Amino acid sequence: MVLELNDRIMQEDIIVQITTKLKDIRKEKNVTLQELAEAAGVTKGMLSQVENNRTIPSVTVFLNIIKSLHIDINDFFTDFNTGQGSKVIFKKAAQYQPFEKENTSGFHYQRIMSSTIDEYHVDFVLLTLMPNAQRAPVQTDAYEFKYILKGKVEYTIGEEIFIMEAGDSIFFDATEPHNPKNIGDAEAQLLVLYIFNTTK
Numbered sequence: 180m181v182l183e184l185n186d187r188i189m190q191e192d193i194i195v196q197i198t199t200k201l202k203d204i205r206k207e208k209n210v211t212l213q214e215l216a217e218a219a220g221v222t223k224g225m226l227s228q229v230e231n232n233r234t235i236p237s238v239t240v241f242l243n244i245i246k247s248l249h250i251d252i253n254d255f256f257t258d259f260n261t262g263q264g265s266k267v268i269f270k271k272a273a274q275y276q277p278f279e280k281e282n283t284s285g286f287h288y289q290r291i292m293s294s295t296i297d298e299y300h301v302d303f304v305l306l307t308l309m310p311n312a313q314r315a316p317v318q319t320d321a322y323e324f325k326y327i328l329k330g331k332v333e334y335t336i337g338e339e340i341f342i343m344e345a346g347d348s349i350f351f352d353a354t355e356p357h358n359p360k361n362i363g364d365a366e367a368q369l370l371v372l373y374i375f376n377t378t379k
Contacts, residue, residue, distance in 0.1 A: 195293050199276045200255070202230040204248055218247035231278050275305060285312025285361070302373040308332065308361040319353035322374040330367025333360045 205215055212230075216223040220243055221236075229236050229244070236244070245252055275289040291303040308330065316335065325334070326348040334341045337355040342362075351357065353373075361367045 195276060195290060198230055199278070201244060201248070202278070204250060205230075208248060210248065215244065215247055219243040231280070280314075283312075283314040285309035286314060298376060300375040302371075302375070304371040304373065306359075306369045306371050308359060308367040308369070310361055310364060310366065312359075312361050314358060316356035316358040318356055319373070320375065321353050322350065323353040323357075324348065324350045324372040324374070325359070326370040328368040328370055330361060330365060331363035332367050332369065333362045334358075335360070 205212075212223050212226055216226040219226070219240065221240055225236075226244070229240075242252075245255060270291065275291050277287070277289050280286065280288065285308060287307040287309070289305040289307075291305055293302045294300070325343075327343045327345050329345050332343045334343055334349060334357070336349075336351050336357045341349060343349065359369070
């Protein structure tokens with residue numbers, strides 16, 4: 180069971196490497212999400228989910244995205260770290276994958292690891308909030324766990340407000356509108372776990 184779980188995590192990690200590389204190439208070529216979505220015959224929303232590892236595209240869609248970016252498929256798959264032959268998944272901080280979310284300012288995300296276990300998809304993320312970081316309240320079709328590593332954060336969930344400091348944690352149904360706000364003078368950092376039910 181442990182070995183099977185380890186294999187699944189490694190497979191999911193390779194998917195993250197693939198989708199991150201697609202995003203990096205798109206940005207290097209100065210192609211917008213909308214432009215690539217139209218060229219690949221998918222919606223902008225779906226492409227955004229693919230790039231942020233929220234969905235796994237079909238082989239046809241994946242090949243269309245590569246083709247639309249004018250990438251040689253053999254070149255694309257070079258230099259991937261499969262992690263085969265090891266029973267341990269080890270990552271240096273430099274290997275965490277940065278990603279962005281729309282309509283945020285001062286929110287810096289780094290994906291630590293992503294995996295699917297049975298009917299659940301889990302995403303481990305390091306979130307850094309700069310002083311005065313802002314965004315509108317959001318809703319996510321997931322459960323979220325937040326652990327404050329440093330700083331002071333005001334977390335609004337629905338009608339409730341929680342003041343959180345280093346060592347505090349919170350777990351909630353993220354379909355409720357929610358929004359963190361850095362209320363300290365220095366950057367705040369949170370360890371975040373997103374839990375998605377893939378059967379919904």
